[in-house]
Amino acid sequence: MFAKIIGTGSYLPQMILRNGEIAKMVDTSDEWIRQRVGIKERHIADETETTSFMAIEAARHALTSAHLTANDIDLIIVATGTADYIMPSTASIVQMKLHTPNCPAFDISAACSGFVYAVDIAKQYIENGSSKNALVIASERMSRTLNWQDRSTCVLFGDGAGAIVLTQSKTPGIIASVLHTDGQGKDILNIPGLLPKNAFDGVKLEQKLYMEGNKVFKKAVSALSELVNELLHEAKLSSHEIDWLVPHQANYRILEATAKKLNMPMSQVVLTLQNHGNTSAASIPLALDYAIRNNTIKPGQTILTEAFGAGLVWGGFIAKL
Numbered sequence: 406m407f408a409k410i411i412g413t414g415s416y417l418p419q420m421i422l423r424n425g426e427i428a429k430m431v432d433t434s435d436e437w438i439r440q441r442v443g444i445k446e447r448h449i450a451d452e453t454e455t456t457s458f459m460a461i462e463a464a465r466h467a468l469t470s471a472h473l474t475a476n477d478i479d480l481i482i483v484a485t486g487t488a489d490y491i492m493p494s495t496a497s498i499v500q501m502k503l504h505t506p507n508c509p510a511f512d513i514s515a516a517c518s519g520f521v522y523a524v525d526i527a528k529q530y531i532e533n534g535s536s537k538n539a540l541v542i543a544s545e546r547m548s549r550t551l552n553w554q555d556r557s558t559c560v561l562f563g564d565g566a567g568a569i570v571l572t573q574s575k576t577p578g579i580i581a582s583v584l585h586t587d588g589q590g591k592d593i594l595n596i597p598g599l600l601p602k603n604a605f606d607g608v609k610l611e612q613k614l615y616m617e618g619n620k621v622f623k624k625a626v627s628a629l630s631e632l633v634n635e636l637l638h639e640a641k642l643s644s645h646e647i648d649w650l651v652p653h654q655a656n657y658r659i660l661e662a663t664a665k666k667l668n669m670p671m672s673q674v675v676l677t678l679q680n681h682g683n684t685s686a687a688s689i690p691l692a693l694d695y696a697i698r699n700n701t702i703k704p705g706q707t708i709l710t711e712a713f714g715a716g717l718v719w720g721g722f723i724a725k726l
């Protein structure tokens with residue numbers, strides 16, 4: 406039994422913030438952001454476009470493309486680091502609003518790698534027969550976590566959501582999945598939660614994203630290069646059998662390095678970074694939905710996904726569509 410992707414969907418907030426507009430807020434330039442990162446613009450959620458709202462919109466599109474209804478869903482996993490509530494989970498809100506049966510529904514936290522972690526979990530539910538049709542969603546409202554005076558981080562991120570439907574299949578679907586964590590790296594990329602020292606002193610928490618970009622960059626390039634080998638080994642494939650790289654969209658130079666490792670031209674890399682920015686866990690399902698909807702990725706093709714983020718956590722999967 407395989408877990409196969411049979412539908413995708415996504416949601417992007419209405420508002421678009423271009424580099425030039427950020428350059429009016431902090432000491433940066435369109436040229437620096439394009440050259441060092443590869444971003445031109447990103448979508449920013451308004452008050453109504455909450456993480457759960459975007460998750461539900463993406464899920465609805467995924468259900469339509471899978472030709473299923475909410476009634477068919479028996480597992481919901483939402484990957485997010487920017488949930489509306491600490492509790493209840495975003496998945497609970499999705500379950501309520503979509504009116505799915507009272508199936509298992511929960512969030513998982515694995516930062517930018519959240520989607521590949523969620524897919525790995527859903528894959529196991531499906532392969533062991535516990536789930537027939539799983540909704541895997543990643544939704545992020547990163548704009549709420551940013552210090553808009555910090556040019557080294559505020560130019561990088563955007564908001565949005567992506568979703569897939571995974572179903573039981575006799576033909577190959579997800580054929581390899583590899584996950585890793587190295588908690589030693591927790592201090593170079595994080596958003597403080599309830600436990601910073603000052604939480605006990607009655608001082609207002611500063612829950613803004615912190616990143617030592619250059620250190621994260623170096624670790625990402627080396628970890629992802631190794632990950633690609635692990636995935637190919639597990640899938641028993643060689644790199645020329647991969648049709649598309651659908652990477653986490655953090656930095657054009659990281660994507661180039663991973664494509665090089667796969668001996669893949671950039672024309673086989675799905676790129677949404679320039680228009681979406683880094684949407685954390687949501688970036689892979691957003692890119693996948695974009696490429697399937699515009700007929701770039703076609704049924705029967707093989708994709709390799711990879712992600713790296715706060716934890717440090719990294720991972721990916723290979724799937725036949």
Ligand code: UT7
Pocket residue numbers: 432433434437438441442517556557558560617618619620621622625654655656659683685713714715
């Ligand atoms: O998705 C989760 C995982 N995250 C990532 O994978 C992100 C990984 N990191 C990166 O993508 C890159 O490290 C960044 C894009 C964040 C930064 O690029 P970099 O080439 O590593 O730059 P840097 O941090 O080494 O900074 C180089 C210079 C510095 O100036 P000095 O010290 O050389 O004078 C920064 O102050 O660039 C400066 N700088 C900026 N200049 C204009 C940093 N941010 C900006 C900015 N505009 N927005």
